[in-house]
Each structure stands twice: as structure tokens, then as C-alpha cells.
Amino acid sequence: MNTRQFAIAALAVFLPLTLQPAIAATKMVTMYKYKGCECCDKWAKHLEALGFTVKTELRDDLTPIKQQAGVPQELGSCHTALIDGYAFEGHVPADLVVKVLKDKPKIAGLAVPGMPLGSPGMEVPAAQKQAYRVMAFSRTSAPTIYAQR
Numbered sequence: 001m002n003t004r005q006f007a008i009a010a011l012a013v014f015l016p017l018t019l020q021p022a023i024a025a026t027k028m029v030t031m032y033k034y035k036g037c038e039c040c041d042k043w044a045k046h047l048e049a050l051g052f053t054v055k056t057e058l059r060d061d062l063t064p065i066k067q068q069a070g071v072p073q074e075l076g077s078c079h080t081a082l083i084d085g086y087a088f089e090g091h092v093p094a095d096l097v098v099k100v101l102k103d104k105p106k107i108a109g110l111a112v113p114g115m116p117l118g119s120p121g122m123e124v125p126a127a128q129k130q131a132y133r134v135m136a137f138s139r140t141s142a143p144t145i146y147a148q149r
Contacts, residue, residue: 027101029054032065033079040079043091043121047081050094054081070108070139077113086110091119096134096147107136110146119149 029047033040035058044054059065065080066073069087077090087109088097096110111134115122118129136146 027052027083029081029083030057031055031079031081032057032059032062034059034062037078039091039115039121041121042123043079046120047094047097050098052083052094052097070137071111072137072143075111075113075135075137075143077111078115089113091115091121092134093120093147093149105136107138109137111135111137111143 029044029052031040031044031054033056041056044056047054062080065082066076066087066089069080069082069089071080071087071089075089079090081088081092083097084101086100086107088100089109089111091112092110100107100110112119112132113135114132116130116132117124118126119132132149133145134147134149135143137143
């Protein structure tokens with residue numbers, strides 16, 4: 001492989017990675033959460049570190065927002081974020097948020113049910129981290145595993 005071919009191959013691999021912050025920097029996030037929930041604020045900072053702008057709305061009841069966004073009850077968590085027509089329920093990793101916004105899959109959103117230790121916003125020492133699944137959901141079919149962490 002000559003130098004030019006190597007440069008083209010390197011661009012093909014690394015250019016999409018450099019565009020991810022640009023995607024995030026243009027995105028406004030509305031995060032609905034319960035008053036006093038600090039892990040939600042930590043998750044918002046996780047997104048902001050990648051360039052998202054997060055607006056927080058406090059609610060006594062998130063049920064109507066979750067229902068309107070199509071979040072299945074069994075995938076519920078402590079906060080719901082809406083970005084470009086997608087719902088992100090709970091502690092979804094920011095890289096997967098960026099992937100959905102870039103790829104635009106035909107889903108309603110992603111969810112990390114519950115509050116698994118070690119997920120973004122629920123940071124703990126490595127020995128205490130829990131494996132967890134990131135679920136994709138739609139309005140017309142059963143949730144599926146999108147990623148495992």
C-alpha cells in the first residue's frame with residue numbers, strides 16, 4: 001500500500017469519528033426528569049461533554065411524556081430525553097445517541113431500563129459496574145437489543 005492509499009484508508013476510518021462531535025454540537029436535547037434526581041444531571045453532563053446542549057424540564061409525572069414518545073413501560077427509567085424526534089430513556093451512552101442521530105434508524109428511540117451501575121451518570125468504581133443492555137424500541141414491535149455494555 002502506498003502513502004496515498006494509506007491516507008485514503010485512514011480518512012475512511014477516522015473521518016466518521018471526527019464528525020460525531022459536529023453532529024452533537026448542532027443538537028438540542030430536552031431532558032424531562034424528576035426534581036432532585038442527580039444522576040440525570042450527570043447524564044446531561046455526559047451529553048454536554050460531546051457537544052450537545054441540554055435543556056432540563058422538571059416534572060412531577062413523566063408518564064405522559066414517556067407515553068407520547070412511545071417508551072414501553074418496561075423500559076422506563078428516571079429521565080426521558082427527546083432529540084430530533086427520537087426518545088432516549090435513561091442512561092443511554094452518548095456515543096449511541098450520536099449513532100442513532102447519524103444513522104436515523106426506523107425506531108422511536110433507545111432505552112437503558114432501570115439505573116445500572118456504571119452506565120453514564122451512574123459512575124462507580126470498575127469493580128462495581130454492572131453489565132447492561134441498551135434497547136431499541138418502536139411503536140409497532142417488541143423492543144430489541146441495540147447494544148450491550
